[in-house]
Amino acid sequence: MKEKRTSVFENGLIWFGAGVSIAEIITGTYFAPLGFGKGLAAILLGHLIGCVLLFLAGLIGGKARKSAMETVKSSFGQKGGLLFALLNILQLLGWTAIMIYDGALAANEIRGVGSWIWCLVIGGLIILWILIGIRNLGKVNTVAMAALFLLTVVLSFVIFRGEGAAQAGEEAMSFGAAVELSVAMPLSWLPLISDYTREAEKPVAATAVSALVYGLVSCWMYLIGMGAAIFTAESDIAAIMVKAGLGVAGLLIIVFSTVTTTFLDAYSAGVSSEALSRKIPGKWVAVGAAVVGILAAVFWQPEDITDFLYLIGSVFAPMIAIQIADFFLLKYDAGERAFSWDRLLVWLAGFVLYRWLMTLDIPVGNTLPDMLITMLLCCAVGKLLRPKKA
Secondary structure (H helix, E strand, O other), X not given: OOOOOEOHHHHHHHHHHHHOOHHHHHHHHOOHHHOHHHHHHHHHHHHHHHHHHHHHHHHHHHHHOOOHHHHHHHHHXXXXXXXXXXXXXXXXXXXXXXXXXXXXXXXXXXXXXXXHHHHHHHHHHHHHHHHHOHHHOHHHHHHHHHHHHHHHHHHHHHHHOOOOOOOOOOOOOOHHHHHHHHHHHHHHOOOOOHHHHOOEOOHHHHHHHHHHHHHHHHHHHHHHHHHHHHXXXXXXXXXXXXXOOOOHHHHHHHHHHHHHHHHHHHHHHHHHHHHHOOOOOHHHHHHHHHHHHHHHHHHOOOOOOHHHHHHHHHHHHHHHHHHHHHHHHHOOOOOOOXXXXXXXXXXXXXXXXXXXXXXXXXXXXXXXXXXHHHHHHHHHHHHHHOOOOO
């Protein structure tokens, strides 16, 4: 029986759902002190950098027909790649908890029945999405995304029709730091985009559409958050929805945007677990990830996620840089080697470099220079050692 592949349209829907996110709207509010002009420039530049990288990362898995963490083994070795699979599972568990918590908190602002109840509702829907399965979500996603699109247009109109825009205050962060915070969201998807592009009928087209759709929608979410803080002097999106009388519509935006985004995190936690062992049932690990996310959202209650975003960047930016260099430039494949120690050492250097670059104020942020330097170092090491393809 021929394996069912996802269409370009279905991939676009998946990444539209990834972009519509309360977490991205909240992150957008941090840009308000820059003023609308500088804030918009930082958002666009950061997403341009991040989505080009997202495209390249997705193309690797799409062409190789491998999941994100399986492609990592091609650079770092069969056992070396397990380190990144474990780190990816941990960051996806963190994201699942953060997204459920943010969604439940916002939903409870509109219908105050208790945040823990909304955690259960949102978590239950995520589990339902997982059980339906990525190959069978087409019709469900089409309906959900159409509704989300219309509701988000209404929310945008409510925010940007506000009169008397607030003036930019003293900058809470530099332009370079704002660019980095804009890069951080697409960067957080780098370790899992291949989990979806590997299933595509047309890998190149599907990857391009995925990166483009996500980039546009993510920018939109950032703008909603920034616009809310500037034009309404209010950073609580749920409060804006209540004041605008959106009520049920606002509740639907919050719940379904959280579900369609967080589903990808939980699902990819399951896919990443399969990289550890083929005997691990990925779907049920994904369900378990959703359950852990629910419990963490109820009891951990994560708040500010900026440090978490920067940690993800420092781990996965150099990892992807090495993969890009190996796949597109060096044509390197570790094959059945257990460890590619040279690549692991280059990654460590890239990780340390990223953390150091965070102490500097660079107009384009620190992800781009870190990845370029890491790629150059990887190419230099690769040419020096000239390993034979396994």
